[in-house]
Amino acid sequence: MLNQVKRDRTKMGQELRAVFVATLDELMTKNQKVIALEADLGSASGFANLTQRHSQQLINVGISEANMMGVASGLSLTGHIPFCHTFAPFATRRAFDQLFISGGYAQTTINIFGSDPGFAVGPNGGTHTSWEDVALMRMIPNSIVCDPADGIQLAWLIRELADKAGIHYIRANRKAVREVYETDARFELGKGNILKQGRHIALFASGQLVSETLDIAEELALKGVDVTVVDMFTIKPLDSNLVIELSKTHDLIISIENHSVTGGLGSAIADVIAEAGLNAKLLKIGVNERFGQVGSPDYLQDEFGLSKNKIQAKILDFIDKV
Amino acid sequence: MKKDDRPELSDLENLRDKIRLETLKMLGHMGYGHLGGSMSIVELLAVLYGKQMAIDPNHPNWEGRDRLVLSKGHAGPALYATLAIQGFFPQDWLLTLNEGGTHLPSHPDRLKIPGVDATTGSLGQGTSIAAGIATGLKLSGSDAYTYLIVGDGELNEGQCWEAFQYIAHNKLNRCIVFIDDNKKQLDGYTADILNPFDIQKKMESFGFITLKVKGDDLKAIDDAINFLKDQKDSAVAIVLDMVKAQGVPFFEKVEDNHSVKFGLANYQEELDKAITTLEEQVVKGGGSHA
Numbered sequence: 001m002l003n004q005v006k007r008d009r010t011k012m013g014q015e016l017r018a019v020f021v022a023t024l025d026e027l028m029t030k031n032q033k034v035i036a037l038e039a040d041l042g043s044a045s046g047f048a049n050l051t052q053r054h055s056q057q058l059i060n061v062g063i064s065e066a067n068m069m070g071v072a073s074g075l076s077l078t079g080h081i082p083f084c085h086t087f088a089p090f091a092t093r094r095a096f097d098q099l100f101i102s103g104g105y106a107q108t109t110i111n112i113f114g115s116d117p118g119f120a121v122g123p124n125g126g127t128h129t130s131w132e133d134v135a136l137m138r139m140i141p142n143s144i145v146c147d148p149a150d151g152i153q154l155a156w157l158i159r160e161l162a163d164k165a166g167i168h169y170i171r172a173n174r175k176a177v178r179e180v181y182e183t184d185a186r187f188e189l190g191k192g193n194i195l196k197q198g199r200h201i202a203l204f205a206s207g208q209l210v211s212e213t214l215d216i217a218e219e220l221a222l223k224g225v226d227v228t229v230v231d232m233f234t235i236k237p238l239d240s241n242l243v244i245e246l247s248k249t250h251d252l253i254i255s256i257e258n259h260s261v262t263g264g265l266g267s268a269i270a271d272v273i274a275e276a277g278l279n280a281k282l283l284k285i286g287v288n289e290r291f292g293q294v295g296s297p298d299y300l301q302d303e304f305g306l307s308k309n310k311i312q313a314k315i316l317d318f319i320d321k322v
Numbered sequence: 323m324k325k326d327d328r329p330e331l332s333d334l335e336n337l338r339d340k341i342r343l344e345t346l347k348m349l350g351h352m353g354y355g356h357l358g359g360s361m362s363i364v365e366l367l368a369v370l371y372g373k374q375m376a377i378d379p380n381h382p383n384w385e386g387r388d389r390l391v392l393s394k395g396h397a398g399p400a401l402y403a404t405l406a407i408q409g410f411f412p413q414d415w416l417l418t419l420n421e422g423g424t425h426l427p428s429h430p431d432r433l434k435i436p437g438v439d440a441t442t443g444s445l446g447q448g449t450s451i452a453a454g455i456a457t458g459l460k461l462s463g464s465d466a467y468t469y470l471i472v473g474d475g476e477l478n479e480g481q482c483w484e485a486f487q488y489i490a491h492n493k494l495n496r497c498i499v500f501i502d503d504n505k506k507q508l509d510g511y512t513a514d515i516l517n518p519f520d521i522q523k524k525m526e527s528f529g530f531i532t533l534k535v536k537g538d539d540l541k542a543i544d545d546a547i548n549f550l551k552d553q554k555d556s557a558v559a560i561v562l563d564m565v566k567a568q569g570v571p572f573f574e575k576v577e578d579n580h581s582v583k584f585g586l587a588n589y590q591e592e593l594d595k596a597i598t599t600l601e602e603q604v605v606k607g608g609g610s611h612a
Contacts, residue, residue: 035461056461062491067450067484074454077389077432077440078462097444098481102451106441107433 004185013179016172019151021046023158028054037084039068045085065090069098076108088114089130103167104140111168118258119300120173129292135263137169138236144168145236149210152181177208192239196229202246204230205256212308243272247280254283261286283318334540336607338368343600344403351417358566358579360400362504367404369543379409382436388466389439393448394473395429410437446479453485456497468497475507478516490529490557499559504566508580522561530559537562570596
């Protein structure tokens with residue numbers, strides 16, 4: 001996997017919403033049963049563009065997220081493959097019982113794109129912020145929960161999940177993020193990708209923070225700290241074997257996520273370490289007992305302690321303490 | 323398998339009595355249960371399964387079948403009795419209602435029960451599922467119908483109205499919505515708990531061609547369905563003017579008849595009487611649906 005990381009990671013990729021729409025377009029062309037659903041954010045997600053070529057395969061349910069998940073469940077019962085989009089908090093928090101019962105419990109298939117999670121929310125502010133979406137979606141038995149690092153991985157993920165039955169949640173920024181992967185990178189659902197092999201400390205990151213974690217690793221190397229970087233894009237099912245293996249071979253384990261430290265990637269890793277009876281020291285970097293607020297994504301990222309500088313400072317502080 | 327043969331009204335009466343009888347026997351065996359809301363959909367189930375629906379009990383997942391979504395999932399026992407009588411599964415399953423490991427949980431589960439098209443019980447959710455099924459059937463070019471049964475109390479749930487807007491906006495004329503207006507919900511009369519006002523007018527204002535019929539009138543229900551099947555450019559609904567615990571006079575008069583415990587007062591005796599009366603009616607009516 002190491003050789004599939006881009007040499008030059010400064011370049012911004014395509015907007016992730018454009019990747020989502022292009023990939024759906026491709027799937028819809030191949031399979032009439034693929035249906036996109038929107039809750040009146042078609043212009044925000046770009047799903048509205050699908051009407052040009054697939055007018056029969058796009059359903060705008062209006063501002064009714066609970067209904068959207070139920071309609072998706074019903075579509076699944078007639079052999080269709082629904083992909084629902086709305087902002088992350090509305091896709092999860094607001095429609096949770098529908099996802100849990102009409103989706104998970106009834107064993108139907110619903111693919112969900114929850115956009116602009118965490119600090120990506122920017123000016124939409126606290127009411128539109130979700131730092132608990134992963135925690136919620138992990139609680140649905142047999143769900144798959146993913147936080148892709150870039151557009152290459154996102155496109156792969158959409159194709160991969162379209163072939164699977166069940167409740168699948170993808171959280172991603174709508175806007176462009178820096179590219180991490182070469183276009184021919186290969187992935188496996190439920191497998192973490194070691195992007196940099198080091199010693200001493202293992203950093204497990206997900207989503208758009210993977211790119212920044214690689215930057216942090218480079219800066220730490222200059223300070224003589226040699227770290228391993230893992231892209232844990234599948235938060236559920238978690239790559240437990242990899243967590244156990246790296247917990248045995250590294251002194252410190254650190255999780256980095258654009259999410260609450262309760263119930264997300266860090267919590268999942270903590271469970272694995274504790275249940276395996278390992279003595280690894282763990283630091284969970286994420287948002288701790290706070291609601292969101294308004295501001296630019298950069299401002300929010302820093303305010304909530306997830307900017308590169310703040311993450312690095314937390315890592316160095318942790319090294320000093322233990 | 324379309325039902326080309328036109329059953330006589332007396333056949334439907336007999337089916338109705340059998341559904342009511344088997345449902346009461348199930349609840350009696352368990353000692354408690356959702357009697358009120360199960361009884362108030364018996365006539366509707368008799369018309370649907372006895373006449374209107376295209377179904378094949380030997381092939382419950384037949385692609386061309388009509389679908390039924392019992393969104394008021396607590397009336398599951400009445401649906402189970404109907405499905406068993408129609409031959410979807412052995413009748414002896416009925417007495418296992420709610421037992422650990424049963425095929426028949428209190429609320430319908432599509433994964434456990436042959437003939438159940440949607441898992442329901444969390445009120446309001448069946449409305450959207452039915453809307454999705456009807457959309458899926460339409461997209462697939464199917465002419466199958468989706469029958470959606472909603473409780474009047476259930477209309478408290480906002481999701482119903484989200485789904486109704488969707489069904490009406492998309493003119494899903496093959497999704498026939500039934501509202502069981504039995505006037506009561508768990509804690510009392512709907513008018514006292516959360517007034518639904520005029521349900522027919524509400525549905526009409528939401529874009530549905532809406533008929534109101536006496537919910538115990540088999541012919542009226544059947545005629546209304548036939549009329550609505552001719553409406554091609556609109557969502558359609560039927561409000562069933564009903565009495566909770568319909569068809570069991572003693573329990574119709576019991577104030578708190580949503581969920582009944584037969585250990586109370588003379589309830590067991592009254593239940594036994596009702597069962598005996600129905601058994602006699604069924605014997606008189608013949609066994610064409612057994």
